[in-house]
Each structure stands twice: as C-alpha cells, then as structure tokens.
Amino acid sequence: MSGVGEVGDRYVVGVDYGTLSGRALVVRVRDGAELGTAVHEYRNAVIESALPDGGPSLPPDWALQDPQDYRDVLRHAVPAAVAAAGVDPRDVVGIGIDFTACTILPTLADGTPLCEVPELRQRPHAWVKLWKHHAAQPHADRINALAHERGEPWIGRYGGRISAEWQFAKGLQLLEEDPEVYRRADRFIEAADWIVWQLCGVETRNVCTAGYKGIMQDGKYPSTDYLTALNPDFGDFVTKLDGPLMPLADKAGELTAEAAGWTGLPQGIAVAVGNVDAHVTAASAQALAPGRLVAIMGTSTCHVVNGAQPAEVAGMCGVVEGGISAGAWGYEAGQSGVGDIFGWFVKHAAPAEVASHERLTELATAQPVGAHGLVALDWWNGNRSLLVNHDLSGMIVGLTLATRPEDVYRALLEATAYGTRMIIEAFVEAGVPVNDLVIAGGLTSNKLLMQIYADVTNRPLSIIGSAQGPALGSAIHAAVAAGEYPSIHEASQAMGRISEAVYRPDPDRVRAYDALYAEYRTLHDHFGRGANDVMLRLRAIRNAAAGSAASTNETASEEVA
Numbered sequence: 001m002s003g004v005g006e007v008g009d010r011y012v013v014g015v016d017y018g019t020l021s022g023r024a025l026v027v028r029v030r031d032g033a034e035l036g037t038a039v040h041e042y043r044n045a046v047i048e049s050a051l052p053d054g055g056p057s058l059p060p061d062w063a064l065q066d067p068q069d070y071r072d073v074l075r076h077a078v079p080a081a082v083a084a085a086g087v088d089p090r091d092v093v094g095i096g097i098d099f100t101a102c103t104i105l106p107t108l109a110d111g112t113p114l115c116e117v118p119e120l121r122q123r124p125h126a127w128v129k130l131w132k133h134h135a136a137q138p139h140a141d142r143i144n145a146l147a148h149e150r151g152e153p154w155i156g157r158y159g160g161r162i163s164a165e166w167q168f169a170k171g172l173q174l175l176e177e178d179p180e181v182y183r184r185a186d187r188f189i190e191a192a193d194w195i196v197w198q199l200c201g202v203e204t205r206n207v208c209t210a211g212y213k214g215i216m217q218d219g220k221y222p223s224t225d226y227l228t229a230l231n232p233d234f235g236d237f238v239t240k241l242d243g244p245l246m247p248l249a250d251k252a253g254e255l256t257a258e259a260a261g262w263t264g265l266p267q268g269i270a271v272a273v274g275n276v277d278a279h280v281t282a283a284s285a286q287a288l289a290p291g292r293l294v295a296i297m298g299t300s301t302c303h304v305v306n307g308a309q310p311a312e313v314a315g316m317c318g319v320v321e322g323g324i325s326a327g328a329w330g331y332e333a334g335q336s337g338v339g340d341i342f343g344w345f346v347k348h349a350a351p352a353e354v355a356s357h358e359r360l361t362e363l364a365t366a367q368p369v370g371a372h373g374l375v376a377l378d379w380w381n382g383n384r385s386l387l388v389n390h391d392l393s394g395m396i397v398g399l400t401l402a403t404r405p406e407d408v409y410r411a412l413l414e415a416t417a418y419g420t421r422m423i424i425e426a427f428v429e430a431g432v433p434v435n436d437l438v439i440a441g442g443l444t445s446n447k448l449l450m451q452i453y454a455d456v457t458n459r460p461l462s463i464i465g466s467a468q469g470p471a472l473g474s475a476i477h478a479a480v481a482a483g484e485y486p487s488i489h490e491a492s493q494a495m496g497r498i499s500e501a502v503y504r505p506d507p508d509r510v511r512a513y514d515a516l517y518a519e520y521r522t523l524h525d526h527f528g529r530g531a532n533d534v535m536l537r538l539r540a541i542r543n544a545a546a547g548s549a550a551s552t553n554e555t556a557s558e559e560v561a
C-alpha cells in the first residue's frame, strides 16, 4: 500500500458486497495502489431462522438478507475508506460495485424493496434471497426436467442443469409459495443491479448476472411458452427480470446527489455497471487471457476462466459471451461450500482447545498425505458443480477411534481440492483449456490449503497480489467506466497484480493424492450420480421432520394463545 498520490492523481472506489459484509477500497488509477479500505458488517447478516422483526421460523435451506444493510455499506464503509486513504474526495472519478450472486430481490417499479412495503414486511418471500438460499431445489428440478423434455436450446450452455441458487428457480418458488408477493413484484432484480440503481438512479441489468444466473443467452431469455408450461402464471416472469442489458465496465450512470450524500463522493462521477464478486476478480488477478482459471476462495469458491469459443461442459455453471470480459466466452463453475465447511467444523465440531482455523491448520500441516486415512465429500452446502444438486450433503469415510480433529479438518481441506480438480478436468475434457490456476479470496491466507491445491491439481498456483481481489476488480471496472482506460485489458495490466507460481506441486505428494482422488471420484459418482440416493432420502426425512416440528410449534403457540 503506497502513500497517497502525486498532484493530479485520480482515484476510484471499489465496493465488494460479500456474504457477511461490504468492503470499500480506494485505489489509485495510474497503478492500482490500494490507499484505504473499510468494512461494514451487515447488521442482519444472513437471515436463516426468522425475519428480523420476529415471526414464524423460516423453513430449512432458507437464506435471506436485508437490503438496508446494503445501503448502510455505502453510508459507512465508503466514507471511512476515503478517510483512511487520506485522499481528497474531489479526486475520485468513479465507483464500481460487485455482489454475491444470485442474490436477488423483488421490488416495486421505482426500486422499493417489497420487504420495505409495510404490509409485506412479514412475508419472507418479500425479502432478498441470498445466493445460498437453497430451498428452491424442487423448482430447479422441474425447470431442468422440462427443459430436457422440450429440448430447450439454452440448457447446454448451463452444463445441462440450472441451479436452485439462480433466478428462475427462486422466481418459481416465489410464485408458487406467495403469489401475492409475486404479483406485487414489478421487478425481480439482482442486488448488484439494484445497488447500482440506488447509486445512479438508472435501472440496468449487467450481462454477467443476466447470463450466468438468469438464463440470458444470445440476447434472449427462455420463451413464454416454456415458462407457462412450468406454471401457467409464470409467463410474465421475464418482464420482471428484464431491463437495459449493459456490458461489463460500461458506465451505468452518474452518482446522484442523494448517493453523493451517502458516500461523500462527488455528484456526477461515473458509476460502473454492476458485476459479480467472482467474475470481477479476473481483472484484478490479470487473468483475462483464455486458460488462466481464477478460483475466488471464500465461504464458497467460484471458478472463472475465459475461453476463445463456447463449449458445453457438463455440470458447469454456465458459459456467457462477455460474461467475464468483452470479446471472450466466460466460463463459470463453483463449489457452494468451501470456507463455510471449514467454519462449520471450527464452530460446531472441533473441541474448544483447538477450535480455530490457525490451530487446526498448524496441527494438520505436519502429517504426511494419507496418514489420517480419510476421504470426505465436500457437499455440506450441496454441490454446485458438477452435480448441481443442493439436496446432496457432506460425508467423511475412514473415521476411527484414533481420528483426531486436525485429521478431519485436513480431510475437509483436501475434499474441496478434489472438488476443484473435478471441475478443472471437466473443462479440459470438454476442450476448454485450463493452463494454470490463480487463487484469490480470503482463503489465500491458509498456506496449507494452498499447497494442498497445488499438489491435488498438480498445477502451480499463482496468488493475486491483493487481499481485496473483488473490490480491486470493481475499482478497475470503475476506472474504465470513468474513461481512464480504453478497455478492461489495459486497466487490468496497469492496476491488477499477481504473484506467479507461489505454490508448486510436489511430485511425491501429487502421486499420493492421485490415489486418494481416485477414492473421492468413486464416492462422488456413487452418492452423487444415482447409484445410492441415501443423501436425498435423508434430506426428505429431515424436511418432513422439520415440517412436523414447525406445525407442532404452531399448535403449541396457538394453545398458549
């Protein structure tokens, strides 16, 4: 982090909306130097048990958020980052944002979130559905079955399966579980586009979320005929989704007077088209060239890589023209649970005396590959790629009375590396080159995890040169939107940064992991591809038990009342 700039320097602000917080970063235009940052934790974090104002328990697999938390990031983190940077706000020329996706909310035509309409505030479907909201799996299953039955042309661009995490599954669930809220929703809009709307007063749809999360291919959404075949009342869904489609790094509009008041930035500066936290990072990792796969590793992992041509890769999230950067076909895959799995073990399973990532990592580092005798399936939050089924669950094989907490922790780290290797192999087998790996996100801090990924994938790992990859990427997009660079390529070269081949595979450990990976693949295919659906049966039993518990609670509360 260099000192403040020279006379005439200009700055941009990147805002990264993660799962639990929003992070603002002030960046110098000429070289991408990161001058100041601030974080604002969401007051309502992830709403998983009950709405903030109270009310009945939410069903399993629900994950909501409060849009006021997003506005508060603009009010608190942006001014604080500018103050920390010590720059004159009048020298800031642009702001860019990225968001988790598909994080989506129903609004009125003027952008008012339905959860802020008084008579709808107690309706769960009126709130933001976070990317990890997995309660629409049955709806996704119907979307996929009908798409294959009808031979819909777009299904191949999504690896053959649309995820429960994405817009159409969440929209169909909204319609069928709360038709009134569905009808009141003039818009169903990604939070990335909604916050841009709040900043510049212009409603847009960025090609990234529209393409990967909204089934927008070649400028078209699925047909009305297909939608009404899903549900006769679903034919108008695209009218809620649709809006002016904008390419990444374009200028969506200019900061309004109201937003200038929130942020402390000059009214009229460029507001970049919204972006997704994974895809925006390719620019800050200098990985826009085809074949450089960026894995953004945090609560989840997103894998993004540019290719010269479109190809259909079974189980990938999608391929979108210009989805990462204009002029290339952007591919996305993902693992819906990574850091969250490690966090689950630390918070809910490890004994207190070792319950920290740092301590467990330290204990797990010493042992040779395979010494713990464990293989795990990394599906604690379902499987996003390649199986695209959020009713799948986690598994550990090989546990004995001699197993120790650090053994399990290491097996979980390794399982997520096996999952990434499955994804890389799927791309390569489908003809999408993956020449090397670039890692970004909060998990780059775990050196054991990084070395495991190098050994399991047998590829060198380069590490992004910023602890704030997404926010730096958004700042780079803001610089292009403000006209400081002719394209994202020049801006990425000037403002992005990377440390090449920081972790290299060790041949002996590579061989040892090949044997364990073979066992992972056997378990993956057995429990994930229909040979034994015990995970799905257990999920159905859990949901039924949860349902009966909820009704018992309601009866009890009625009796008390």
Ligand SMILES: Nc1ncnc2c1ncn2[C@@H]1O[C@H](COP(=O)(O)OP(=O)(O)O)[C@@H](O)[C@H]1O
Pocket (backbone or CB within 6 Å): 018, 019, 020, 021, 297, 298, 299, 300, 338, 339, 340, 341, 342, 343, 344, 357, 358, 441, 442, 443, 445, 446
């Ligand atoms: N040292 C660590 N080793 C492994 N996992 C970690 C470590 N520190 C934090 N985590 C996990 O990483 C996740 C946070 O990742 P981060 O990138 O900071 O957040 P986000 O995904 O919201 O951007 C949490 O799930 C946490 O449990």
Ligand SMILES: O=C(CO)[C@@H](O)[C@@H](O)COP(=O)(O)O
Pocket (backbone or CB within 6 Å): 018, 019, 099, 100, 101, 102, 131, 276, 277, 278, 297, 298, 299, 300, 301, 302, 332, 334, 336
């Ligand atoms: O799915 C995507 C991007 O496509 C992510 O936004 C989502 O997995 C959330 O990412 P984080 O793990 O919160 O950084």
